Amino acid sequence: MTELHISPVAGRAQVNITHPDTICEPDVGMGSPIFRVPEFVRHGSKRRPPGYTAWETVRENTELRFHWDAPIELKREYATDFSGHLVVEGDEVAFEVTYTNIGAEPASDGLSLFCLQAGTSCEFHDFDGCNTFIWPDDRFVSINESVNGEFPDHRMAGAKDCARSVMAKRSTAGFMLAIALDRCSSVTGNFNMWPSCIHANPEWGMLEPGEEATVRGKIYFFAGTLEDVTERYVRDFESAR
Numbered sequence: 001m002t003e004l005h006i007s008p009v010a011g012r013a014q015v016n017i018t019h020p021d022t023i024c025e026p027d028v029g030m031g032s033p034i035f036r037v038p039e040f041v042r043h044g045s046k047r048r049p050p051g052y053t054a055w056e057t058v059r060e061n062t063e064l065r066f067h068w069d070a071p072i073e074l075k076r077e078y079a080t081d082f083s084g085h086l087v088v089e090g091d092e093v094a095f096e097v098t099y100t101n102i103g104a105e106p107a108s109d110g111l112s113l114f115c116l117q118a119g120t121s122c123e124f125h126d127f128d129g130c131n132t133f134i135w136p137d138d139r140f141v142s143i144n145e146s147v148n149g150e151f152p153d154h155r156m157a158g159a160k161d162c163a164r165s166v167m168a169k170r171s172t173a174g175f176m177l178a179i180a181l182d183r184c185s186s187v188t189g190n191f192n193m194w195p196s197c198i199h200a201n202p203e204w205g206m207l208e209p210g211e212e213a214t215v216r217g218k219i220y221f222f223a224g225t226l227e228d229v230t231e232r233y234v235r236d237f238e239s240a241r
Contacts, residue, residue: 002019002020002021002090002091002222003020003062003088003090003091004017004018004019004020004088004090004091004092004093004221005017005018005020005061005062005088006018006061006062006064006086006088006093007061008053008055008057008064008066010055011051011052011053012036012049012050012051012053013036013037013038013039013049013050013051013053013066013068014034014035014036014037014053015034015035015037015064015086016032016033016034016035017032017033017034017035017093017219017221018032019091019175019221019222021223022121022123022173022175031119031120031121031122032119032120032121033116033117033118033119033121033124033177033221034115034116034117034119034195035093035114035115035116035117035219036049036113036114036115036116036117037066037084037086037095037097037114038050038082038097038111038112038113038114038115038202039112039113039114039115039199040111040112040113041068041078041080041082041110041111042078042080042109042110042111042112043077043078043079043080043103043107043109043110046077046078047112048078050068050070050082051070052068052069052070052071052074053066053067053068053069054066054067054068054069058087061088062087062088063085063086063087063088064085064086064087065083065084065085066083066084066085066086067081067082067083067084068080068081068082068083075102076102076103078110079101079102079103079104079105079107079110080099080100080101080102080103080107080110080111081099081100081102082097082098082099082100082110082111083097083098084096084097084098091220091221091222092218092219092220092221092222092232093218093219093221094216094217094218095216095217095218095219096214096215096216096217097111097114097202097214097215098212098213098214099111099202099204099207099212099213099214099215100207100210100211100212101207101208101209101210101211101212102209102210103209104209105209106206106207106208106209107206107207108204108205108206108207109204110204110207111202111204112201112202113199113201114179114181114199114200114201114202114217115195115197115198115199116177116179116197116198116199116200116219117195117196117197118169118177118195118196118197119194119195119196119197121171121177122193123171123172123173123175124169124170124171124175124177124196125193125196126169126191126196127191127192127193128144128149128191129142129143129144129147129151129157129189129191130142130143130144131169131170131171131172132167132168132169132170132189132191132198133167133168133169133170133226134146134158134159134162134166134167134187135162135163135164135166136159136162136163137163138163140168140226140229140230143157143158143189143191146159151191156188156189156190157188157189157191158186158187158188158189158199159186159187159188160185160186161185161186162184162186162187164180164233164237165180165181165182165183165184165187165200165237166178166179166180166187166200166229166233166237167179167180167187167188167189167198167199167200168198168220168226168229169196169198170226174223174224175221175222175223175224176220176221176222176223176224176225176226176228176229177198177219177220177221178198178219178220178221178229178233179198179199179200179217179218179219179220180200180217180218180220180233180236180237181200181202181203181215181216181217182215182216182217182237183202183203183204183205183213183215183216184200184201184202184203184215185201185202185203186199186201187199187200187201188201200217202215203215218232218233218236218237220232
């Protein structure tokens with residue numbers, strides 16, 4: 001059975017995800033997608049990449065824990081703390097992230113954008129959005145179709161309140177790269193050659209001071225089809241309902 005490898009980037013809320021069938025030699029082949037978990041911490045109109053992320057290797061290449069190890073002054077400025085866990089399950093990565101409101105007022109937006117970048121995986125680059133898909137109603141629809149081919153900036157196209165909280169990219173070599181969440185407010189993507197990314201934006205609900213919430217998700221990275229992504233999504237997020 002194919003088993004993905006995950007490796008953290010020191011100090012960043014970021015991991016590299018490698019599929020062994022796409023890498024013939026080190027640093028040769030499709031490269032490794034990048035997962036930012038999260039891309040931003042936020043408070044009011046302010047946002048920034050979190051940085052200061054401390055990683056613990058539970059099992060080499062397959063299981064990681066992390067927490068925000070920022071100075072307390074920075075945490076207070078953003079009224080936010082977070083921690084998380086990622087574990088490889090064959091050709092999938094299961095993850096969960098817990099956000100804590102450490103401020104004095106109710107808040108709902110301390111963390112935003114779980115960002116899955118194709119990056120150096122050029123087989124997934126999709127400037128015109130023809131091979132990047134969302135599920136707004138009752139089927140997968142390409143971003144190109146959803147915007148009628150009109151997105152002059154080729155960035156941040158997507159949808160809110162999709163029927164299914166999943167976004168997928170299809171490579172020219174027959175691989176799927178997808179992200180799904182159990183609590184999601186929107187899915188969006190950037191289509192420039194770099195970073196060529198897809199986002200799932202977590203829905204935290206309104207948290208009282210001291211309250212926390214956890215969002216759970218999956219990354220799928222395998223040789224297959226959109227139908228296979230649908231089957232996995234239903235298994236992981238709908239079958240237990």
